[in-house]
Amino acid sequence: MSQQFITLLLALLLGIQPVATDLYLSALPSIQADLSATIGQTQLTLSVMMLAFGISQLFLGPLSDRFGRKPVLLWGVALFTLSGIAMAFVTSIVGLIALRALQGVGVGAAVMSGRAVLRDLFAPERGAIVMSKAFTGLGFTALTCAVVGSSAAQYLGWRWTLALMGVFGAALWFMLLARFQETLQTRNNNALQWQTLFGNWRIILSHRTFLSYSMLSTFSFCALITVLAGSPFVLIKMLGLSKLQFGLCLFFMPIFYIMGTFYCRRLLRRYGVQSAVKRATWLVLGSGLAMGIFAILGMQNLWCIIIPFYLFMVGHGVMQSSGQTGAVAHFPEKAGVASALNGFMMMVFAFGMSLWLGANLGDNASAMMLGMAFWCMLTSAVAWFVVPRFGKLPA
Numbered sequence: 001m002s003q004q005f006i007t008l009l010l011a012l013l014l015g016i017q018p019v020a021t022d023l024y025l026s027a028l029p030s031i032q033a034d035l036s037a038t039i040g041q042t043q044l045t046l047s048v049m050m051l052a053f054g055i056s057q058l059f060l061g062p063l064s065d066r067f068g069r070k071p072v073l074l075w076g077v078a079l080f081t082l083s084g085i086a087m088a089f090v091t092s093i094v095g096l097i098a099l100r101a102l103q104g105v106g107v108g109a110a111v112m113s114g115r116a117v118l119r120d121l122f123a124p125e126r127g128a129i130v131m132s133k134a135f136t137g138l139g140f141t142a143l144t145c146a147v148v149g150s151s152a153a154q155y156l157g158w159r160w161t162l163a164l165m166g167v168f169g170a171a172l173w174f175m176l177l178a179r180f181q182e183t184l185q186t187r188n189n190n191a192l193q194w195q196t197l198f199g200n201w202r203i204i205l206s207h208r209t210f211l212s213y214s215m216l217s218t219f220s221f222c223a224l225i226t227v228l229a230g231s232p233f234v235l236i237k238m239l240g241l242s243k244l245q246f247g248l249c250l251f252f253m254p255i256f257y258i259m260g261t262f263y264c265r266r267l268l269r270r271y272g273v274q275s276a277v278k279r280a281t282w283l284v285l286g287s288g289l290a291m292g293i294f295a296i297l298g299m300q301n302l303w304c305i306i307i308p309f310y311l312f313m314v315g316h317g318v319m320q321s322s323g324q325t326g327a328v329a330h331f332p333e334k335a336g337v338a339s340a341l342n343g344f345m346m347m348v349f350a351f352g353m354s355l356w357l358g359a360n361l362g363d364n365a366s367a368m369m370l371g372m373a374f375w376c377m378l379t380s381a382v383a384w385f386v387v388p389r390f391g392k393l394p395a
Helices: 003-025 028-034 039-067 069-087 093-121 124-155 158-179 194-205 208-238 243-271 273-279 281-296 302-328 332-360 366-390
Strands: none
Touching: 003 028, 003 039, 003 069, 003 093, 003 124, 003 158, 003 208, 003 243, 028 039, 028 158, 028 208, 039 069, 039 093, 039 208, 039 332, 069 093, 069 158, 093 124, 093 158, 093 302, 093 332, 124 158, 124 243, 124 302, 194 208, 194 332, 208 243, 208 281, 208 302, 208 332, 208 366, 243 273, 243 302, 273 281, 273 302, 273 366, 281 302, 281 366, 302 332, 302 366, 332 366
C-alpha cells in the first residue's frame, strides 16, 4: 500500500467519527419532536454512541493485536453500516439510542484500528505528520457532512441523515475488503489473556508520556463535543437559525480545522511535537477565555459563539494530531491497546460532559459556552506545562 493510500484510508477511518456525529446534528431538534423526546434523551443518541465508542476500544484493541487490524476493521465497519441503515426505520427514542450504541462499537473499531495502523507503519515523528494529513482529510469529511446533513435534514427528513451513515459505511467496507493489507507484523497470541490485558493496561496507564498526550487529546476533544452537542439546540431552537443556516455554520468549522492541520505540519517540521503543542496553546486558550467572558457578560449571540469556536478549531487541529500520535508512540508492540486506552479516555470524558450539558442546557447558551471555556483552559494547561516536561517521543 502506498503512503498516499494509507493517508486516504486513515482519513476515512478517522472520518467515520464526524460521519457518526456531524451528519445528523442539524436533525436533532426534528428527532426530538418526532420521537417525543426531551433534550436530554435526544442528546443521549450522541453521548451513548461516544460511551460505546470508548468502552468497546478496550476490547477491540487487544483483539486487533491478537488477530490483526483487518478482521477488526471489517467486522466493525459492517456493524456501523448495518446499524446506520436500521436507524432510518426506528420508531422510538429508546430504539434509536440502542442502535447508536451499536454504531459506537463500529466507530471504535475503525478509529482505534486506524491509529494502530499508523503506529504499525511509521515512527512517531513521521507518524504525527501523516496523522495531521489524515486529519486534513477528516476535516473535508466533516465539511461534507455539514452540507449534506443539513440539506438532507431540511429537504428529505432526519431519517435520511441516519441512512447516509450506512451508505458511507458500505463504501468504506468495500474499500477495506478490496485494498487494505494487514499491517500487524507479529500477532500477540497472549493479547486476550486477562493477566496480559491488565498488565498492559497497568504499564500504559502508568506511563507519563501516554498520560500527557492522552490528556491533551481528551480535553481538546471535550471542548469540541461541548459545542457540537449543544449547538443544534442553541443555534436552531434558541437563536432561531434554520437547518441550512446551522449547516452553514458547521461548514466553516472543518475549514478552520483543516487550517489547523496545515499549521500543525508546519510546526512539527520546524519545532517537533512538544514545541508545536506549546506554540499552539494560545489559540486554544484565547478562544476559551473569549467564550467564557462572553458567557459571563451575557453576550450569547451567534458571533460570540462561532468566532471563538472557529479559533479553537485551528488549535484543535494541532492538539489532536499531536495528542493521538504521542499517546501510542512508546508502545509499538502494544499499539492497539494504547490506542484503545487513549480512545476510551476521550470518549468517557466526552460522555460525562454530554450528560452534564443535557442536564444543564436550559433556555440560554451559558452552559455550553462555559463548558467549552473550562475544557480549553485544561487543554492549555496540559499543552503548556505537562507535554513539554513529560512528552518526549522516541526516535
